[in-house]
Amino acid sequence: MAKYSLMVFKKDCMGCHACEVACKQEHGLGVGPRFVRVLENGPDFFPIYCHHCANAPCQRACPVDAISRNTDGIVLIDRELCIGCKECLPACPFGAMQFDDDSDSAVKCDLCIDRLNAGLAPACSSVCATQCIAWGSTRTLSDRAVGEAVRGKL
């Protein structure tokens, strides 16, 4: 069970897309794959992520078991095993699974696992001007969410 979470406080998202570009820079992505996507609907913006599901549809869809979930709850793709069949893309209900044409591999948010291992927060969270992408202990974030709801702010 993950002790840390990435939590999005939707009311604070201002649609600046800095998270998208920070993520691309961090993962060396070109045009095309977007690990975080900020969707827009009228005046509302919402960053959509991989949910690192406990019972991940992408994992079930993969014919070569290239997708697994580690002990911290992060769902990861083994790029060596991926055969580029793209079965996982439509499997994800959030559209989080992306495809990198350069490497012919499925790619997605890995919660910046390399940064986590170095004690650094995910790239998206580190640039967010409103801190609407909050990274921290699940308990602290839940307290914040509940607190804001109680104060009528959510």
Place this chain on the structure above:
Amino acid sequence: MAEFVHSNAQREIEAYGYDGVVKSHCRMCHGGCGVLVYTRAGKVAKIAGDPDCPINHGTLCSKGLASAQLAYHPDRLTYPVKRIGPKASGQWQRISWDEALDTIAGRINAYKERFGAESVVLGYGTGRENEAAIYRFANLLGSPNVLTAGHFCYGPRIATSIITCGTNPIVDYAADPKCIMVWGNNLVISNPDCYKGEPFSVSLNKGAKLIAVDPRLTRIAARADVWLPLRPGTDAALAYGMLNVIVNEELYDRDFVENHVYGWKPFVERVNEYPLDRVEAITWVSREKIRAAARLFAATKPAAIQWGVAIEQQINCADNDRLLMFLMGLTGNIDVPGGQMLFPPPRIRNVGYFGAHRMLSDAQREKRLGGKRFRLAGNFAIINPKCVWDAILEEKPYPVKMLFFISSNPVLTRANAREVYRALQKVDFMAVSDFFITPTAELADIVLPAATWLEMDYIGDFWKRHGYILPRRKIIQVGECRSDHEMLNDLAHRVGQGAHWWDDFEKALDWILEPLGITWQEFKKMDYIRGEVRPRKYKEKGFSTPTRKFELWSTLLETWGYDPLPQYREPPESPVSTPELLASFPYILITGARSPGFFHTENRQVPWLRELHRDPMVQIHPETARKEGIQEGDWVVIESPRGKVRQRAQLFEGMDPRIVAAQHAWWFPEKKDPGHGWDESNINILTDNAYTNCDPAMGATHIRSLLCRIYPERQTHEAEGIG
């Protein structure tokens, strides 16, 4: 797992094997955010926000993050070129810097000799931190004509604040305003001068009340306690409505009004010409909302107005600025912590000094284009752009023979784009400094390769009024690119004004810092310097105005023959002023809503940023779209009495169905012909720059609201699209 930090340079370097990190100061917009630039093998490897920077606290926007894609872009101009075919034929020959600058210098001196220095016009677009150097060069040359955006962007805030209260009042987010009124900007995705989205967001999340004045339901408006969706261009009337409530309900700061204000009685008379029923009819905003906003703003302390350029690109530019300052002052929020502070800069040789304005002779100043017509602008060395086009096309009042545009793309960004294009085609000689060969540069004779912020040393934010200066440290060199400051320093020697410049530009930076007793090399080791912050200076010293008071009645405007009190003028092209146009052009077109990945015409070719905004989008209300047979994503034609362009429809409910909102500054670098699609989606094809449509004091061109019609593009007439 260990405790997480958002940014830790040492750990980043260890984890990723970077060679090192340099702190610097981004300038993808006007600049201001502190950044950490990690390098590997001499190249930029990663850019992150600097958590130690008091301006952005480690956050960073999409543009800052994508800066390396700009610096290393394969299409970037990395050496000087001269044109060898006709204008806009796209034929260029590489030349040396010596040939480029000697040619430009030769032309400058020849035109000066034969037609007077006034025939040479230097210009810049929005602020790229090269303004002081450009003014210095022009003033020493003797040219009174520097074409900027200052007639309708930030320049008016400087001019009107100086005549009202001495300097530009800046929102003091660090001390947490309890009520913020966002008027005419969307700072979380844009760059109002001296402001960033992060401090605003922090204050908001600490519980500040929020009022939004915007015709569109932006994210800020959606979160606001009160949203005032005003009819575009009616800001002055709305401000007067709020002031009417504050005056008549006696919500103003008595002490401030009784002791520190000039012109109260005539001001009250004028305010009473704007009762709420009149204001409601003009602005489309209900009197209940106006009252609620006025009471909330006046009663919550401290309160601040987050203002921006949309109120200045209008015929009431100067009066809009003044009225907002009156709201700040009369509620007792001027020069108070958490309100609107008058921050002094550190004791340096400031931009006014560096700009050498005193070196321009009176005789030459008298020749300033439009100076007699737009007298507030003229007194602040600002000119209206149409004066330059007329001087080229009509040669009146005298011919302008040469243009030197530095960081400017006027065929995209200036009103009445076709007139601009004709002027640039006709002008005898034009030099341009830019990152790429833009549609404007395609009409030039010589194009110089400009350095990005990663490639220069400079004193960042030295022109702003928030009191900070920060070092921008050069990290890489790309091709033969040079910063505009170094280029102008070099050129200055070649035209013969070298005695007033330096051997190298670092010495200029030393000169700016000298009153502080430090050199550039010493400043480079610091994070920043800030001027001393002291609130309520007016209690001891008054305001730096002729009466030493906060001038509601402007004595300077009176001297220059203007109405000393603000007034509301109807927008020049509107349902009220030009109803005869409504039959053919039934919608109010508003222009210029910002896109977070772009900065005016910049970044259309930067891959990560263009991906965020693929096509030019025009927002249309679903009811209007239905009426006009337009569906989401359709390419549509937007047409005004001046012309038409195409943009893609985005259905948006968050505005009055009578309003259509188009984007500005669109060109298409991927179109390799020398036109680069400059007139396909360029909203300035539709705007008007007639003098009668401009603010009488500042010469601000009214481009923010006009009339249009809109319809789907027909298949048979479809222009070549980009898919």
